[in-house]
Amino acid sequence: MEIISPQEKDDKLDELADKVYFERKANIHGACVKLLTDNKNFKEEWEDNFKFMNEDIRPHAKVFTVEDGGPLRVFYEPLSKTSIILNCDYYGWVKSIALATIADFFEDYHSEHRRYSVHGSAVDCHGQALAIIGPPGTGKTTLTYGLLLNPRYNYVSDDWFFTRIFVNGVIVYSSEKNSYIRDDIADSWDEYKDLIAEVNLDKKKRGIADVNRLFNGRIRETSNLKAIVLLERDLDDEPFKKLTSKEALNHMKKNDFCNPHQLIKDERKYKLRLKFFKEIFHKIEVYLLNTIETPKESLERIKNIL
Template sequence: MSSYEVEIISPSKKDELLAELGREVVFERKANIHGACVKLLTDSESFKEEWEDNFKFMNEEIRPHAKIFATSNNGELQVLYEPLSKTCIIRNCDYYGWVKSIALATISDFFEEYHSENRRYSVHGSVVDFEGHAIAIIGPPGTGKSTLTYGLMMNKKFNYISDDWFFTRLFENSVVVYSSEKNSYIRDDVADVWVDFRDQIQRVKLDNKNRGIVDVKNLFNGRIRESSTLKSIILLERNPANIPFKEMDIEEAIQYMKETDYCNPHQLIRDERKYNLRMQFFQEIFSKMEVYLLNTIESPLESLNQINNLIK
């Protein structure tokens, strides 16, 4: 699935576009994303329904910290972002995955602007809790982070936090991670890898990309956590020339993040200041815990066993 380009626009251009889009908006819904209010305005009933299933509810009286305008007209996908008001306009979109990821990217930009005060950052990756400590899995798209997350959840000692994006707060002596979404936007092929989840996933209503929102409380029998203390990070690659698993030092981990563009295709602003903020965050977080590199050239089960052996 191809990525998209982000066009940064001025406040006056935003006002001009919103005057046009105002006639197209039919549905409005607010979501609570890590305590911040994000408002969706769309002409798509399916986007509205998936948004409601995906994110936690936010009281309508709360003013939004960010706004997402998503229209589903035919044409070439456009993503336009006005940073001052944290307004993102997504035109000609036929895929809810863009809507939810861009919403998370927008509120992540909001938190980045207050980095010196609240020390809250976002990470495009998954995270699970194991007996009170969290394990994060971070990798470029297609390296298997969601597959491995669901594989870990077959073990009843694990608790689900997030399978796609999570938030962090840096403290002097620890890093606390937080969930980003109420439910998971899952691919149907996860059930082909881990048959334990086949019955529940087959009942999920899929969209035109064979993805759908699954109720994680039911899927994992209530093994859900809103937050946990991060213990270790597993970075992913898929490179036949390298060994399956190794521990990394800080310099190696930082170089990995540079080479993979922070494992995040959803960065609305890519300038030197933002890159420096993100690099400073990862330097600090890598200095506080164990970091490993898992090469997912093996089968999903073999890669899962590498993680389980580490835990043991």
């Protein structure tokens, strides 16, 4: 990903203007993100993935994704919150960059109740939420769908959620209308096999799944954050333990905030993210789950936290 200036962004968009065939706006936690693309599949997946935003609303951020015959490249212009993706054949990148772009917007937007984005999942149980946060490949999505096999749990988000910090608590909010699910979820939880068979999968074996079909009647837009499970995969550490706020913060610093989709990584942004997690870890119970056991064994360690 390359940071570019406003003038460089204008020049690139002038070059790409005649390649844009589809335009769609999405409502991501109240902010308007506009997709401009030449890819019909991306347009349709975007419509299935995110909530609709009225076309009269001006965008807070834009994502351009088109083909120009060259290599895969990603550019970002921070002032206008504009991402440009060239020669991408994978919708997962488009989705993640859209969420990262609006996350950057929220970090720069200050209101009475501060809003932050977290690259993690959240499930609800009787109005209280459990968040799962970890580096890629540590089992966040697998554990989330394992918890959701229990009818007591409700789906909030399986990949990215937003927060508002209040004096007496933290509220989590869903980020997407539907889930961009992996087919290998059924490898761990056979109960999803038939439902995933209905999903139109791309070449990465992922596709947009209707969460109402997956979790009929168990969808929640918001919940009160009660506990956080941080993930690691370390053969030399114990499987499960409770962390102090300082230990939790050190884990996040060590793992680059468990977010590979940070568009801006400068000192100011680092301090903002550090301040957010420091504050949230002082308010919320935090556990560390080492996913060196089987998914079922790991699930047993966290299923009753709430």
